Amino acid sequence: MFKLSKKNTKSSIVEESKSTDPIDKIHEIDVKEELEHTTDIESAASSLPPDIEELPRVVREVVDFDDDANTPLLTFRYFLLSIIFIPPGAFIDTFTSFRTTSAAYSIFFVQLASHWLGMWLAKVLPDKKIGFGKFKFSLNPGPWSIKETVLVTITASSGATGSLATNCIALAEVYYDTTISPAVCIFFMWAIVFLGYSYSGISRNFLINDPQFIWPQALMQTTLFQNQKKSHGSMQVFFVVLIGVCFWTFLPEYVFPMTSSLALLCWCAPENYTANFIGSGLGGMGFLNISLDWSNITSSIMLSPYWVHVVQFLAFILGAWILIPATKWGNLGNFQYGLMSNNLFMSNGTKYPTTALLTPDHQLNMTAYKQLGPVHLGTQRAWNIFFDYAAFVSGFVWAVLFGYKSLKESVIKFYAAKLKSKSNTSSQYTDRLNKIQSKYADVPLWWFLILFICTFIILIVTSTTNALPIPWWTVFVAMAIGAVIVTPLSWLYAISNFQLAVGTFNEVIYGYMIEHMKYKVPYSVMIYSSISGDAFYRAQYESQSLKIGHYNHIPPRVTFFCQIFGEIVGVPINYAALKWVLKTKKDYLNGTKVDKLHQWTGQTLLSYHSNVVQYVTLGPSRLFENYRVLPYGFLVGLIAPIIFYSLHRLFPNSKLKFRLRNTTIFFSTMSTFYGNISTGYFSQFVGATVTMFYFYRYRHNIWKKYNYLLGAAFDTGFNLSILLIFIIFSAGKTIDMPNWWGNNDKSVERCFALVEAD
Numbered sequence: 001m002f003k004l005s006k007k008n009t010k011s012s013i014v015e016e017s018k019s020t021d022p023i024d025k026i027h028e029i030d031v032k033e034e035l036e037h038t039t040d041i042e043s044a045a046s047s048l049p050p051d052i053e054e055l056p057r058v059v060r061e062v063v064d065f066d067d068d069a070n071t072p073l074l075t076f077r078y079f080l081l082s083i084i085f086i087p088p089g090a091f092i093d094t095f096t097s098f099r100t101t102s103a104a105y106s107i108f109f110v111q112l113a114s115h116w117l118g119m120w121l122a123k124v125l126p127d128k129k130i131g132f133g134k135f136k137f138s139l140n141p142g143p144w145s146i147k148e149t150v151l152v153t154i155t156a157s158s159g160a161t162g163s164l165a166t167n168c169i170a171l172a173e174v175y176y177d178t179t180i181s182p183a184v185c186i187f188f189m190w191a192i193v194f195l196g197y198s199y200s201g202i203s204r205n206f207l208i209n210d211p212q213f214i215w216p217q218a219l220m221q222t223t224l225f226q227n228q229k230k231s232h233g234s235m236q237v238f239f240v241v242l243i244g245v246c247f248w249t250f251l252p253e254y255v256f257p258m259t260s261s262l263a264l265l266c267w268c269a270p271e272n273y274t275a276n277f278i279g280s281g282l283g284g285m286g287f288l289n290i291s292l293d294w295s296n297i298t299s300s301i302m303l304s305p306y307w308v309h310v311v312q313f314l315a316f317i318l319g320a321w322i323l324i325p326a327t328k329w330g331n332l333g334n335f336q337y338g339l340m341s342n343n344l345f346m347s348n349g350t351k352y353p354t355t356a357l358l359t360p361d362h363q364l365n366m367t368a369y370k371q372l373g374p375v376h377l378g379t380q381r382a383w384n385i386f387f388d389y390a391a392f393v394s395g396f397v398w399a400v401l402f403g404y405k406s407l408k409e410s411v412i413k414f415y416a417a418k419l420k421s422k423s424n425t426s427s428q429y430t431d432r433l434n435k436i437q438s439k440y441a442d443v444p445l446w447w448f449l450i451l452f453i454c455t456f457i458i459l460i461v462t463s464t465t466n467a468l469p470i471p472w473w474t475v476f477v478a479m480a481i482g483a484v485i486v487t488p489l490s491w492l493y494a495i496s497n498f499q500l501a502v503g504t505f506n507e508v509i510y511g512y513m514i515e516h517m518k519y520k521v522p523y524s525v526m527i528y529s530s531i532s533g534d535a536f537y538r539a540q541y542e543s544q545s546l547k548i549g550h551y552n553h554i555p556p557r558v559t560f561f562c563q564i565f566g567e568i569v570g571v572p573i574n575y576a577a578l579k580w581v582l583k584t585k586k587d588y589l590n591g592t593k594v595d596k597l598h599q600w601t602g603q604t605l606l607s608y609h610s611n612v613v614q615y616v617t618l619g620p621s622r623l624f625e626n627y628r629v630l631p632y633g634f635l636v637g638l639i640a641p642i643i644f645y646s647l648h649r650l651f652p653n654s655k656l657k658f659r660l661r662n663t664t665i666f667f668s669t670m671s672t673f674y675g676n677i678s679t680g681y682f683s684q685f686v687g688a689t690v691t692m693f694y695f696y697r698y699r700h701n702i703w704k705k706y707n708y709l710l711g712a713a714f715d716t717g718f719n720l721s722i723l724l725i726f727i728i729f730s731a732g733k734t735i736d737m738p739n740w741w742g743n744n745d746k747s748v749e750r751c752f753a754l755v756e757a758d
Contacts (some may be wrong), residue, residue, distance in 0.1 A: 054431040055211050059551075061704050062223050064230075067436050067553040071148075072141040074558065077121045078148050082155040082562075083569060084117075085110045089160020090570040092723060094577035097162045098170070098585065099600060106719035107157050108224060108712035112238075114152040115228050118144035146229045150552045151562050153221065154545045158563040159570025161541075164534050165189040166578045167608055168526035173582055174589050174602075175609050176362065176523055182575065184467045189571045191458040192530050194451050195479070196538020197563060200546070201448030203487040203539070206410040208546045211431045213494040216303045218547040223708035225552055237706065238713045245294065245717025246724070252293035254725050256742040258749065260293035261286075261679040266751040276754035278325070281679025283340070283754060285320050289679045294718040296680025301687035302711035304497045306696070307660040309688035315669035316681040324380065333379030342607045342673065344614075345376040352376075354613050362522055364617050374626045375618060381610070384671045386633040388504035391667035393637030395500050398664050399488030401645040407491060433550060440555035447560065459531065469521035470528055474513055478528050481506070482535025490540050494547075498665050499540065504611070506532045511615030522612045607673065637667060 052060060089105035096105075125140035169185055172178040207213050227234040252260035265279025265287065281289035291297060301309070326332040328339055337349030344352040352375055356368050377385075399407075456479075463472040485502065493499050506529040514520045542563060549559035587593040589602035614623045624631055640663040648658040695703040729735045739745040747755045 049432070051430055051432040051435060054429075055433065056214055058219065059211065059214055059433075062219055062226065062708070063433065063551050064226055065432050065436065068145075069439060071145045073147060073151060073555070074561070075141055075148060076137055076139050077118055077125070077144065078151050078155075080121070081114045081117055081152045082159075082566065085114060085152065085156045086159040086566060086569045087573045088723070089156055090162075090573035091577040091580075092719070092726075093160065093162035094166055094574045095581050095585075096722070097166065098581050098589065098602070098605065105160055106712075106716040107153060107160070107221065108716040109719060110156040110160065111149060111153045111221065111224050111228070111712070112716065114156075115144070115146070115149040118148055118152070146225055147552065147554060149228065150225060150548065150554055151558065153225075154548060154554075154559055155562040155566040157541070157545060157566070159566030159568070159573075161570065163189045163193070163571065163574040164530045164537065165192055166574060167605070168523055168530055169578060170582060170589070170605060171523045171526055171608050171612065174586060174605060175612075178523075181467065184462055186572055186575050187458050188462060188468060188527075188530075189574060190567065191455040191462075192534040193538050193567050193571070194564070195455040195459070195482070195531065196534045196536065196540075197542045197567075198448045198452035198455065199482055199486050199535050199539040200542035201443075201445060202483060203490050204443075204543055204546060206407055206487065207490055207494050207543055208550055209429055209434055209437075210406075210410045211429060211433065212406060213491070213547075215494050215544055215547040216305075216497040218544055218551060220299070220303055220708040220711055221548055222551040224712045227709055234705065234709055238709055241710055241713035242717040242720070245714050246721045248292075249294060249718050249721035250725065252291075253295070253722065254729065254737050257737075258742040258744070260291055260296065261749050262290040262292065263679075263749040263751055264288055264290070266747075266749055266754075270750050271753050273753040276751040277328070280749055280751040280754050282677065282749055282751075284678065284751065285324050286678030286681065287321055289682060291680040291683045293680070294714055295722075296677070297683050297687055299711035299715045300497070301684055302691050302707050304688070304692070306688060306692040307657070308496050308498055308662070308665060309685055309692065311660075311662055311665045312669045313681065313685040315666045316672075316685075319380075319383075319670050319672070320678050320681070323383065327379045333382070335376045335379060337376070338378035338381075340380050341378045342381060342603060342610055343378070344610050345378070347373055347376060352613075354609070354617070357613070357617055358522070361519070363519065369618075374622070375613065377610075377627065380673070382627055382630070384673055385504060385627075386630050386636075387667045387670035388501070389508075389630065389633030390637035390640070391500060391664055391671055392502060392505040393634050394641050394664040394667055395489050395492060395637075396485070397638055397641040398662060399491050401641055402648075402659060403488065403491045407487070436553050437550060437556070441557060443556045443560045447557075451564075468524075468527050470524040471514060471517070474510060474528055475531060477509070477513065478506070478532035479535060481509070482532050482539075485536050486539045489536060490543055492662075492664060493540050494543075496662070496665070498662075498668075499537070500664060500668055501671070502533055502536055503529050504671070507611050507615045508620050511620040514616065515619040515621060520616055522616045525612055525616045526608055603673070637663070640667075 048060075052065070055063075089107075089110070092105040122140060122142070122144040127138060127140045129136045129138050131137055165185070165188055169180055172180060224238075227238070261281035263276075263279040263281060263284075265275045269275035277284045278287045279289060280286065281291065323332065324339065333339075335345070338345045344354060346352050352372065356372065357365055359365050459475050460472060462468045463470050463475055489500050489502070507525050510525045510528040514524075545563055546556060546559055548554075549556060582589075585600055588600035589605055591602065591606075614620075644658050644661055644663060647654075647656075651658065691703070691707060695707065737743055742748075744750055746752060
């Protein structure tokens, strides 16, 4: 890795501060603060080669600039390890998506295990060629390389994940007793994923090759790759932390669940309802509630810039600590029932019998609707919807106002490069990384077009034949919306590691499109949302993997292939895991049984069902008649970014840093449902203050060496523990933890008055 010179430190810092890179702005460290507080000033950049100085500082500190273009890549060992690591991840991510809180199957575990197994295979496999004719390959082409580790990891990050399509499939079976054909399910799951991958071709040249877009998650993974290759000492730290977290996680997740939500106010007054409601993180406000469960904290505290955490915590304070008590005790909302519930209610506060609204063919029974009356939402649920609308519009406006200049420069450079070179557009940039990548052929546009055509055919055939009960013409709308949003919202993710949820907007659009149709299947809205949503979500993940390949000098075409291969293997496992959940946890998902730890609550599925009733069974018009303020969320999302942009232009040097007060992130956090689990947010902010503020600013050498490494270790240790808990206590016969003081049968938080009131 390039070593930074120690000469002319002060002047080099001043020069660096003039950069317009978003990453320099994001971390909010100006020249004066850097000179006064950063402990690694002596290692700051000076006399850097121009092609390295073009890169953001955080990238220079992580990425290795050495490359061997002759390294074997798609080896037999790669395929073997990919097939080993994809199934457990695809299964775990699918079944944990139905839990209230969870951390995804750790891709860092794949990085570590595949590297060590790869080196072992390089020792034990014979150097023998097998196959026939020209189609021969070596079982062991030489020493295991870090590039092979990168490829296995990219493949797993594609295939060893959950699928957005499982939501509509589960909804159809749990609430509408409809089982969709397995073949249709699997091909639909493939189609929406590959649609997103094809859409990544829209913005890849703007967001991948341009060095100003750092993609924080890609940097974290690259840090671990570099440590695996070079630093044995760091890997020892990694494994020590991994093992410690793995053993610790058995406490909050199984043995000592009280540690997952330390409700201090409940300890002081366990029989006082008000104190319980304020302090509980499992059904209350979560005020000063501390969580020691990594699933409630996650490695985001080591990934997202500190300004993101500040914005999110302010939104949490407003939503959970101000608006909830104002509604509960201050009559903020007109409907006083179900404050923190995703259910739909009648005017007297009882749950709305949504099944009574449907005829045998799942259409709206107007007679029953007139008898039952309008559907009511819990107040928190109502403002969640309002801010969902605001966040979606704000995402576009913010990207246009604050990202237009950088995106415009990238577009100009891209088309200028196209005139010079038809094979590789990375030549549009002159930094060291792009120079390295320029020797590898880029992914041609026709690859993305073929992928798009295949997915288009699948979606049109399944919709026109009614294999999926969605009007065929709405598929075109879903695709169009996905194409429009992919670049601006990927821009936000590339600089902040914040992914905007777009589901609610998709659902209201679909509701309006089919509102006056005579025949409409309620859960079809989730099919539509899956198509339009994955066109955006999967495009982001595809781009992120391309950025990982960019940082680690992987040919783009190889990265592209690895992602396709990963999904081909992973999707059938997603479907198998979904069927397992529906077979073993259906009673929890439909509310027949109650999970005392508030994990198997079916909260997400219940929220989707509420959306189905709102946007399809009743239609948006009836919803907005009863909640006239909701559409104003779109207006708020339009105006708020303009206000902050105007303030930024008027006061560009203000200490309030208006450019960092991102309204999209604020509104999106306000739309998060806190009612069931409000613990963890305070702990996240405390953790982020330690990692992304204190250590990044005042102990930067330590941060640089350990931050991403420890984040990977925590994620890996947690997920390994979750896997062990599942295998030991749930895979065969379910073994429940005996009740004791730290696992109270009535309330694990010891908020007894709150439980009795419920």
